[in-house]
Amino acid sequence: MMLDVSGLCAGYGQIPILTGIDLAVSPGGFVGVLGHNGMGKTTLLKALMGYLPATAGRVRFDGTDITHLPPASRAKLGLGYVPQGRDIFSSLSVHENLRMGCLLAKTDESTTIERVLSDFPRLTRLLDRPGGALSGGEQQLLALARCLCGSPKLILLDEPTEGIQPSIVDEIIETLHKLRQTQALTMILVEQDLHFIADLADTVLIIQKGTITREVTPQQISDPALIAEFVGMGP
Numbered sequence: 001m002m003l004d005v006s007g008l009c010a011g012y013g014q015i016p017i018l019t020g021i022d023l024a025v026s027p028g029g030f031v032g033v034l035g036h037n038g039m040g041k042t043t044l045l046k047a048l049m050g051y052l053p054a055t056a057g058r059v060r061f062d063g064t065d066i067t068h069l070p071p072a073s074r075a076k077l078g079l080g081y082v083p084q085g086r087d088i089f090s091s092l093s094v095h096e097n098l099r100m101g102c103l104l105a106k107t108d109e110s111t112t113i114e115r116v117l118s119d120f121p122r123l124t125r126l127l128d129r130p131g132g133a134l135s136g137g138e139q140q141l142l143a144l145a146r147c148l149c150g151s152p153k154l155i156l157l158d159e160p161t162e163g164i165q166p167s168i169v170d171e172i173i174e175t176l177h178k179l180r181q182t183q184a185l186t187m188i189l190v191e192q193d194l195h196f197i198a199d200l201a202d203t204v205l206i207i208q209k210g211t212i213t214r215e216v217t218p219q220q221i222s223d224p225a226l227i228a229e230f231v232g233m234g235p
């Protein structure tokens with residue numbers, strides 16, 4: 001397994017949110033975590049990245065116990081994170097945002113950016129534009145591209161469809177499919193968008209109140225009755 005999580009608990013101060021998360025991701029796997037607002041999706045990714053301390057449980061990544069490592073050490077080991085809200089530097093250009101992603105790059109900056117941009121034709125046309133002047137969907141593509149500059153082994157992607165128009169959601173799906181084929185990308189994707197998760201994930205985990213309550217197939221989440229039963233959400 002590339003990532004092995006067992007009994008992970010984490011929260012904010014005294015407030016427990018994650019109450020024993022078990023999950024595993026194999027190399028090349030796309031795991032989708034589906035859940036309502038407030039069920040703990042963002043908290044899970046923050047805990048995996050080390051922004052929230054684990055109060056119990058274990059996290060192993062690529063053979064190393066990372067349970068108590070700080071975020072920067074996890075990033076160096078190859079964990080990439082694209083947060084909800086995307087955290088684009090809005091006054092920096094697209095090109096400068098990509099340069100910021102090269103701090104962990106294994107090749108020189110221009111080679112790295114050129115390699116990453118080959119999968120993002122839309123960004124190639126926007127290189128001089130300030131990040132803040134991009135649409136939500138373009139910012140999401142930029143955040144993903146910036147993360148890829150560090151050649152992560154596993155990407156944690158938080159609700160990429162939030163506030164994004166459908167046409168560019170489809171472009172993000174296509175981009176992720178392509179990256180998966182060309183770079184054997186491994187990913188944990190948390191989402192509320194059933195269509196997005198069904199299209200990309202090969203395993204879908206349902207999160208409710210800070211625990212994984214069920215594993216389903218992507219085909220199953222196209223069934224409205226099943227979804228109503230599992231998560232109380234319809235397509």
Ligand SMILES: Nc1ncnc2c1ncn2[C@@H]1O[C@H](COP(=O)(O)OP(=O)(O)OP(=O)(O)O)[C@@H](O)[C@H]1O
Binds near residue numbers: 012015017035038042
């Ligand atoms: N900084 C914080 N301090 C205290 N509680 C928090 C904090 N951030 C989130 N929470 C609580 O933790 C719970 C899980 O939140 P989380 O953001 O992980 O949910 P989510 O499933 O990602 O939802 P969303 O789709 O709204 O982002 C919620 O009850 C939320 O109110």
